[in-house]
Amino acid sequence: MIPTVDPAGPAAAPVALDARVVVRRPAFALEAEVSVAAGEVLALLGPNGAGKSTALRALAGLVPMHEGRIVLDGRDITTVPTEERPIGMVFQDYLLFRHMSALENVAFGPRCRGAGRAQARRTAAELLERMALTAHAAARPAALSGGQAQRVALARALAVEPRLLLLDEPLAALDAHTRVEVRAQLRRHLAGFDGATVIVTHDPLEAMVLADRVTVVEDGSVVQTGTPAEVARHPRTDYVARLVGLNLYRGHARGDGDVLVGPPGREARLVVAGTPQGEVFAAFPPRAVALYRAVPGGTPRNTWRVVIDGIERFGDQVRVHADGELALSADITPAALADLRLAPGDTVYAGVKAAEVSCYPA
Known part of the structure; x- marks a missing residue:
């Protein structure tokens, strides 16, 4: 059982996400419990093939679970259709619509949720302004830098007013120089989100900088969880020891x-x-x-x-x-x-x- 939150830290807020994710495949099994407080950023850290992205996609409803539960803000959404879950997701390659402008990409979610065209565009414009992207609102993805595309993808995820924000290797598509700058920007934007955030990464620095808590996943199981400092000081597996x-x-x-x-x-x-x-x-x-x-x-x-x-x-x-x-x-x-x-x-x-x-x- 994963401990929920450290009452001494920022995670003293109420638990927003309480999930047990079980996914079984012929050569792989994932069983992980994930608990995230409101306003908290949790990083799922682990090697390639550990099951991190599978857990994230199961939370989003993109991968079917064999067992488990997903409770968000006290509401069980385990069987809620993917498109109706109050979840925003940023994919590793961002998956922006190439034929749409940055503004249209961000407005897409609110339109799908029933907002009128004018309201959706106002919401998108406000988010792009918050991301310092107003000057690029009319640009299509091909004209954006990697860092700009990442911020548009984040704005698109936030435009549906999610209670759970999921980010799958959000900096992996960036070069090393850009990654340093975008990492700092991303941390500032996440600090202003009052829902639960789960980030998947195999980069220990990314986990330590972006997350309030870290959960380490190896071979489909949770092997350690704690604050970044706790995990770095007291590793419990060879994998974590090598990382730190x-x-x-x-x-x-x-x-x-x-x-x-x-x-x-x-x-x-x-x-x-x-x-x-x-x-x-x-x-x-x-x-x-x-x-x-x-x-x-x-x-x-x-x-x-x-x-x-x-x-x-x-x-x-x-x-x-x-x-x-x-x-x-x-x-x-x-x-x-x-x-x-x-x-x-x-x-x-x-x-x-x-x-x-x-x-x-x-």
Whole structure:
């Protein structure tokens, strides 16, 4: 069961969306619970094929559910036809009508909901003004930049006055330079929406910047949910740990500061600060790892003999991947790499101070 909201944060508002989505296919099954407060932005984060977009489309009524429920503002819309749901959706490729102007694209939704032509165009004009697109109201999609098209698509989704806003990889179609600017604009626009928002993304930065809460989906199941800071500090799967750049291990804490991680009979000993007990996760950043050619003296409480199996440039650092008594990644400077004369296949010693290891219940 996914916890609903953190009462200390912006999600203290009433729950707007309460859903359990179950979709089964011959080689895939999705079962996820999604809870979003009014005014809250939830990001569904996960690798390709995890089931994120399937969940989003099921919420929209575009994919049939085998089981579950969709309750929006206290109303069960599970069996409500797609076109009658109070939902706005922004697709990955925006899917703007090429033969229509930006204004006509945004006015399309209100017209379908029964608004007169003049009223629909007034609504569209107001939304385009809010998106700083008034000067482009007469332009067709082919004449718009990627960022402008994304804002038109968002305006079109908002024009039907939805209570649930769904965005499927909203920045994926943009180049890297444009994405930074549009991401900031999108966050401002979402902050002014008082309904529930669900964003699907595989980009951790996008999730951390845009969302109030993050739900991680892997292999059709929810594996973690929390604020961006909580997920980044306390990952619970290898996938999340890789995203946030941590070495992560699951093990058993004996209550004396030792955590045993790894397969039975070949456990590695990991010394942590404090005296946790029971099943735990232990994590530390690659920057906390020091590498030595010989067994180190001094302060590291954790020392393992490892074999280097990969070296890659990582920003202004070098990331060294190693396996052995404990599989880990270490970030060192190019100068340290040269001094140690490291190469794949070399045997070295890795050291980590106990104070650098974060330990929390599994």
